[in-house]
Amino acid sequence: MTKKPLLSSSQLVLMSVGSAIAFPYTFMPILNAPPANQDTWIVLFVSIIYILLISTPLLILINVFRGFNVNEVLETIAGRILGKAAAVIFSLFFLFCFVACLLMAVIYINLFILPDTPLWALLLYCAIPISYASLKGAGTIGRLAFFIVPFVILTVLFFFLLGVKDIDLGMLRPVLADSTFLEVNIGGFYTGARYSEILIFFVFSYFLQKKARVNKLFLTAIGVFALSFFFILLPILTHLGAELARHAWNPYFIYTRHVEGYDFIERVQAINTLAWFPVILLKLIIYNYMASYMLSNAANAKSHRGCVIPISVFGSLACLIPLLNKSSTVELLRSDQVFPFVVIPVTFVLPLLLLIAYFFRRKKINKIIEKRKHIADPDV
Amino acid sequence: MPKRLFMLFCIALVLQLTGCWSRREPKTLALISSALYDLNEEGIYSTTIEIINPEAQGSPQDSGDGKSPTLTVSGEGKSLPEALRKTAESLERNLFAGQTLARFYTERYAKKDIVKDQDYFLRDFLTDEKPLVIILRGDDPQLLYTATLGLSNTVGNYIDNLHRTQDNFISTAVFIDTLMFLKDYHREGKQPVAGVAQLIEDDTQSSGNESKGGEDSGKATMESTGREGSGKEDKKYKVKYEGLAAFKDERLVGYLDAVETRAYKILTNTIGNSVVSLTDGDHVTALHIDKSKASLSACAADKGKKKAKLDVKIKMDISVMQADENLDVTDFENLKALEDRFNKQIRDEVLRAIKKAQTEFKSDIFGFGNAMHADRPGEWKKFRANWDESFSDADINIRIQSSINRSGLIKKTIKNRA
């Protein structure tokens, strides 16, 4: 048996940041969430509270079941059949995210970068790297994130610094006057509810080095995510204004097209593209891996490899369905009507049920965990 | 893994062979430098685009072979995109609008609605929101592309170079790109403005090979044997880029002249540096605005909250560029008096500009409403619906503080012999 790959804590953090930043990077759903005005940056910070609230049940489960892989956790809590059912629900969710994200990515490319290229060619260019990296497994994905995500954060900072001389903080005023407390909270909830990256911790913490502390890592991940998000959001709000930004498909793209520096840096949105595409691939790789990992475990397969290519092919074929292949579909996915309501059951409701089940069967499960600890570290 | 890599390699090769869909080879492109849009009374759009002829760019000696540095083509259509496509009909290259520098709109077009057509520029893949928005005044806008330009060879370059070098220097013109224009349009309590270009007859002799004698034949004969100006064909025009076009929502409502434009730039804190001349009979003092910070505010003037009050506070650092003999820069009192004269003049200019916006345009181009929105969101809610009316008959209160901090390299004015 091959050794299980080890992820360092920074890799896991960067994975979740990369995956979470992909949506704001592509288009900013937060701009359309209420109150949809210059207070959006407050919504961003409010949403962190909601992210923390929503992620709590899963975080507790992760901490209790350190050293267990996801399917073991599910089966220990819910029993064999229910556990498998939960695993299938999770993997279906990952599959949905995969397809949705792939669809957004290719349609976005088609709109902004390569307008005349047929969809199948774009899908090919996405599916091959995705399958390749996903086949390589968790360790590779972690290291991939370690190289891609810092590059992305650097480009975000680069664009921020280029635009810093034109930042007009007056665009952010008046603060909290045009929006009610309720609106900000609803916006925060919708934004927070999109955050499904706690599931990355759920799946990948099994591969984490023993000494790493998941809670701390999760907080770091959210902090880094919020900061990068802020550095994307602030220039948009101050350069374009919330109103104009809401008209755009990808306001950040427009912003990056607009920055200027040193007389020769002009219309450099290509740099944005160059950073954006790998990070969206990273997100897709992670979701592909998680879906195939959970599916194969639920099917008692030895490795996740069997599911990777079928999932990629399925995703690609789904994107080719004429009904889905429309900008308006992406507009729907981007709106507050789909993602929050798909994510919440998986990141909050289901884990909450599992947590309740765990508390009812606490004694039995704790015994299993104790036993497992002894087997896992005979030398300790 | 190696097999898969090899597969990818093969696929890439195949794709390369079957054609790369979105590829644009540079040699097939026609670079648009600037474009002129017009909309006539019948609702027909006409577009004239200025295409760079890259072969004829470069040093002036190269253009001696008779190739024109630009090519202008035009087309008409019922919508802007259609008109643009028409222009390309007789063109053997693909239009490339990715580096367009300026978009000119005719006066009559701007008076209708230019905002709704910006939709196309933002929606289309190749066009973007970088080009400057310029309103072209004059009866015959088509003469734009026959105008003589400074040292640049295309109108787009001319405006762009002007923007890069002169934006901070002349302060009598605004350079508004499409994004800024739309941003102002979408902003609460601020009306958009745009740059203004005017075609005027070029009655000065431009140096170099361009001088073929204008209508002012007297000057032409001074230089050489002189080809007599043979009437109207030889009339030369040049582009005068000065002033500001004020909009009310999407319609052009009027223009500010150079001095009022400077007031606008002072009020919106976009003034770079500028020279202000104070005249008093024969005495002239030139002052230089180093730094200027204006803060606008607006509030309800009465309890009924119907009438608004506009408040302007301006703080300026200025320096002496040229002094007349009365000025003693070592004397504080003397400087104080000068500051007061300066304040008064600026105050008059600013007042003139605001009054014009209030009475002529009835459009808040300075963003007083925006200031009220930011500072007094509660009051703004009441004024918001009818802000333009409230703005038009609002009271104005202007306070200007200036201080002369530097007075140049000499202490006494050079005219003083004592």
Added chain:
Amino acid sequence: MEKKKIKDEIPGSIEKCQEAVKEIFQSSSDIVIDTFETIKGMAMLVYVDGLIDKNLVDRDIIAPLKSINFEGDISAAIRCTIADVDNMSSVTGQVLQGNTAVFFEGRKKVAIADLKSFQMRSVEPPDAEASIRGPKEGFTENLRTNTSLLRRKIRTPDLIMENITIGRQTNTVITLAYIRGIVNTDVLDKVKYRLSKIDVDSIMESGYIEQYITENGFSTISGIGITQKPDVAAAKILEGRVAVICDGTPHVLTIPELFIENIQTAEDYYNRTILSSLLRLLRVLGLFISVMLPGLSVAVITYNQEMMPAVFFQNLIVSTAKTPLPAGAEIFLLILMFELLREAGTRLPKAVGSAITIVGALIIGEAAVNAGIVSAPAVIIVALTAVTSFIIPNLTEFTLVYRLILLFLGGSMGLIGIGAGMVIMLTQLISTTSFGISLLDSFSKPEFKDSAIRFPLWSLKLRPLSIARDNIVRKKENK
């Protein structure tokens, strides 16, 4: 098998021995069988002509045996014996290694004397890896010289040199050099295991070994380092690596090799910190340019023209308007031309080589542009790529393959293609391991100090953690 075993024994009498030896070597002209009489009985020497020093044989073997003081005890008489073997196959092996076998009447064992002396190249500066500062000596083709060069650098009993013979026909001697207590034992075991699994006819050069033991057969990176310089090999051994020295070649393998080592040179450690760090960053830049530039430039030229400065773009249009090929094909053609010229240049004799260079420079640089086959910007791009490809010679395979892949991807999909190619390239690099150690793992904090930049030597307290596992402290804390 049975028969052979019987034959393997050393016969008692010299005649039988002679027969046995002749049977083994048949009538090889370079095998010398010298039978002579001593006062205690017949003796026979077997050696390969040309591999030994005959004067020494006379002095150290024949003279003592023929002397009247000889008492019949071979090992006492001959001082230079290194072994006593009791079967014929060992004798054969030793003789072929260049040792001298001494048979004696009635003795069931054969004394082996080491009196090797053969023609070899002296220690010279290596042709690659030239350095301005630091030792100039390079490894030679002789295994013993090479080990001595290493031993002169590391004078500790912990430097272990293990010999393994590989190659059914060539019987090449291979020495594993490592430092006990520092070496990564996982790697060492793997190296030994994989070496023991090699079962081939011949090992002509260390490249054979490299290809037999690497786990990345089809990858563009082998994960095994090659050096010709003893100081480099010694430094790598001291970091916990294993050196594989193969007889007959000056190229020594160091195992494992991380990716970052390709941009490090020995001089980085001899020069001062800031200069070394800047040079390393320059090499990283060179690597990026070498891999990415053609693809990236094609992507920008044909897909993202808007980001080019306007003046340059106009010039580009002018210069490409007169050439027949699209930008991607143009650059591909030039890369092809450059690789052809380079290949021709390396294989040709030096005198002709310069002619090729001149012709190449003229064809590529001047005539091709004037004739309108390629455009000047394409020439500049490929020239820059070519120059940078020499900065990191060890990665030629990697850069060439990915340069072409990225060129095609950039040409067919613009920056999206480049992005996809980058992800694939990264994935391959990341997932490649060398003897169980990931190639791009050198970014932990202590290792970062000696990666793309180099901190002062006094701050490099630990050995690279991904390689050395047990004994990681190389510099004690100053009190």
